[in-house]
Amino acid sequence: MGRLPFFAGNWKMNKTVGEALDLVKGLKAAISGVIGVEGEVEVAVAPPFTALYAVRKEIEGSSIFLAAQNLYWEEKGAFTGEISPLMLKEVGCHYVIIGHSERRQFFGETDETVNRRIKAALAQGLKVIFCIGETLKEREGGKTFSVIERQMEGGLKGLDDREMGNMVIAYEPVWAIGTGKTATPEQAEEVHRFIRGKIEKLYSRGVSEEIRIQYGGSVTPENIKGLMNQPNIDGALMGGASLKAESFSKIVRFKEL
Numbered sequence: 334m335g336r337l338p339f340f341a342g343n344w345k346m347n348k349t350v351g352e353a354l355d356l357v358k359g360l361k362a363a364i365s366g367v368i369g370v371e372g373e374v375e376v377a378v379a380p381p382f383t384a385l386y387a388v389r390k391e392i393e394g395s396s397i398f399l400a401a402q403n404l405y406w407e408e409k410g411a412f413t414g415e416i417s418p419l420m421l422k423e424v425g426c427h428y429v430i431i432g433h434s435e436r437r438q439f440f441g442e443t444d445e446t447v448n449r450r451i452k453a454a455l456a457q458g459l460k461v462i463f464c465i466g467e468t469l470k471e472r473e474g475g476k477t478f479s480v481i482e483r484q485m486e487g488g489l490k491g492l493d494d495r496e497m498g499n500m501v502i503a504y505e506p507v508w509a510i511g512t513g514k515t516a517t518p519e520q521a522e523e524v525h526r527f528i529r530g531k532i533e534k535l536y537s538r539g540v541s542e543e544i545r546i547q548y549g550g551s552v553t554p555e556n557i558k559g560l561m562n563q564p565n566i567d568g569a570l571m572g573g574a575s576l577k578a579e580s581f582s583k584i585v586r587f588k589e590l
C-alpha cells in the first residue's frame with residue numbers, strides 16, 4: 334500500500350477562537366467527500382493552544398485531525414507557560430508539530446530539546462510531525478545535507494522502529510517559509526530522497542518506505558501539484574495557505590487541480 338498523502342495546516346500565532354471556528358467550519362465544508370470514507374488523503378489542523386478545545390468540538394465526527402504546535406516534555410508541574418503531552422492528548426490532539434524552525438530560531442530549541450519533546454509526545458500516544466530544514470546560508474554554503482543529517486540524528490536519537498511508525502517528517506527549508514520562495518519540486522525531491530535514504534540507514538527499508546515526508550515552505554494551490562508529483566513527497570505542512578479555507582481545501586484537493 335502506498336503512503337497516504339497528509340496535509341497539515343500550521344496556523345502559527347493566528348486565529349482567535351471565533352476565527353478558528355469560522356476557518357475550520359469552512360474547511361470542513363470545502364473538503365467533505367475528499368477525506369474519510371474514500372481515505373484519499375489525511376488532513377490535520379494545528380490551531381494555537383487557546384483554540385484547541387473549541388476546534389476539537391467542531392471537528393468531532395469529521396475526519397480532520399487535531400494537532401498542536403509544540404509541547405513541553407514534562408507531564409506536569411512548576412513550568413509556567415508550558416503545555417504537557419498529557420494535556421494535549423486529553424484535549425483531543427492526535428498530532429503535535431515538533432522542532433519547527435521558528436521554535437529553533439526564536440525560542441532556543443536545539444536538536445536535544447527537540448528529541449526530548451518527541452520522546453515525551455510518543456510516550457503519551459501522540460503522533461509527531463518532526464520539522465527539519467536548512468537556512469539559506471547553510472544551503473549556499475553547501476551544508477544542506479549535513480544539516481539535515483545532524484537534525485535527524487539528534488531529533489530521532491533513541492527512537493525505535495515501532496516509534497518511527499508514529500512519526501511524520503516535514504522538510505521545511507527555512508528560506509522558503511513565509512517568503513513566497515518555494516523550493517522547486519526537484520530541489521525538494523532531492524532532499525526528500527536523502528531523508529528517506531537516511532531513515533533506511535538508521536532503521537530499515539520497511540520503516541523508510543512507510544514514513545511520510547511532507548514538504549513545507551510557501552506551499553500554494555499553484556505549486557502543490559508539481560510537488561506532489563515527486564515520488565518522495567507525501568503531503569505538505571502549510572502555514573499561510575492554511576489560514577483560508579479556500580486555499581487550504583484546494584491544496585487538499587490537489588488531484589482535481
Ligand code: PGA
Nearest residue numbers: 510511550551571572573
Ligand atoms: P508557509 O509556512 O506555508 O507560510 O511558508 C510553512 C510552515 O512554516 O510550516
